[in-house]
Amino acid sequence: MQDTEAPGRLIRLARANKRYSNGTLALRDMTLDVNRGEFISLLGPSGCGKSTALRMMAGLLEPSSGSVEWTAGAKGASEHTRDVSFVLQEPTLMPWASIFDNVYLPLRIAGVSRAKAADEVRSALALVGLSRFADVYPRELSGGMKMRASIARAMVTKPRLLLMDEPFAALDEMTRAKLNDDVLQLWSDLGLTVVFVTHNVWEAVYLSTRVVVMAARPGRVLEEIAIDGPQPRQEAFRASAGYAEQCVRISGALKESLVHVGADH
Numbered sequence: 001m002q003d004t005e006a007p008g009r010l011i012r013l014a015r016a017n018k019r020y021s022n023g024t025l026a027l028r029d030m031t032l033d034v035n036r037g038e039f040i041s042l043l044g045p046s047g048c049g050k051s052t053a054l055r056m057m058a059g060l061l062e063p064s065s066g067s068v069e070w071t072a073g074a075k076g077a078s079e080h081t082r083d084v085s086f087v088l089q090e091p092t093l094m095p096w097a098s099i100f101d102n103v104y105l106p107l108r109i110a111g112v113s114r115a116k117a118a119d120e121v122r123s124a125l126a127l128v129g130l131s132r133f134a135d136v137y138p139r140e141l142s143g144g145m146k147m148r149a150s151i152a153r154a155m156v157t158k159p160r161l162l163l164m165d166e167p168f169a170a171l172d173e174m175t176r177a178k179l180n181d182d183v184l185q186l187w188s189d190l191g192l193t194v195v196f197v198t199h200n201v202w203e204a205v206y207l208s209t210r211v212v213v214m215a216a217r218p219g220r221v222l223e224e225i226a227i228d229g230p231q232p233r234q235e236a237f238r239a240s241a242g243y244a245e246q247c248v249r250i251s252g253a254l255k256e257s258l259v260h261v262g263a264d265h
């Protein structure tokens with residue numbers, strides 16, 4: 001669909017509903033514009049449709065009604081799937097393959113030869129600080145390093161939109177804080193657009209330009225909150241009064257989301 005009114009917009013969910021075949025209304029009337037260069041977090045309790053929304057943005061799931069539209073450029077809508085990469089909570093690396101071959105996978109699937117892909121794979125590994133680990137196997141890496149490899153695999157196709165579904169939930173706090181900073185660095189260096197799913201208020205406020213607070217049963221958007229903080233983020237932001245105030249405000253919105261549980265799912 002051609003769209004000249006909003007050149008900054010990358011993707012729009014317009015009154016998107018998703019009812020699964022078992023009758024669960026996973027998402028009700030979700031309207032959300034994702035603009036180029038934003039870092040948006042979807043924050044909410046279990047079952048509020050965060051992953052469903054992400055999968056719809058990735059083109060992996062069709063809405064039951066409403067729409068998911070890419071702002072048209074030179075490409076057709078179906079070609080946009082190449083512009084999207086997904087990072088999941090589990091790094092899902094192939095244990096029998098080297099880190100190089102794991103990161104090469106999306107290019108292999110796209111039909112690029114190993115030799116031709118080598119420079120791209122090495123650049124992606126360099127982006128996440130894993131240049132020295134190309135030849136090792138996943139079992140030799142820590143949890144944080146496996147997640148870095150997973151991010152490198154997502155970045156090797158040079159996506160415009162990076163979708164991250166609770167990527168750091170299983171990591172310890174120190175590793176999580178470090179990876180938060182590294183993702184922010186990638187985001188600003190590469191001019192990426194990121195949609196990030198988390199349960200964690202502090203993580204959402206630290207990372208995001210905008211937080212979308214969602215509620216469950218049925219999954220829906222309760223509130224969108226723009227985050228006010230320095231760019232680039234610095235460790236000092238985590239200790240600032242402004243950060244704490246925004247965390248308190250969003251925690252309050254999240255508590256509301258637990259109160260207003262609907263019955264029509």
Ligand SMILES: Nc1ncnc2c1ncn2[C@@H]1O[C@H](COP(=O)(O)OP(=O)(O)OP(=O)(O)O)[C@@H](O)[C@H]1O
Pocket residue numbers: 020021022024025026027044045046047048049050051052053219
């Ligand atoms: N394939 C499916 N078939 C039926 N119901 C599903 C399916 N996938 C998700 N659901 C249900 O839809 C609702 C939303 O699920 P979704 O995974 O999108 O939520 P979420 O916010 O990502 O949850 P979590 O934080 O626990 O991952 C939940 O009630 C879930 O049980």
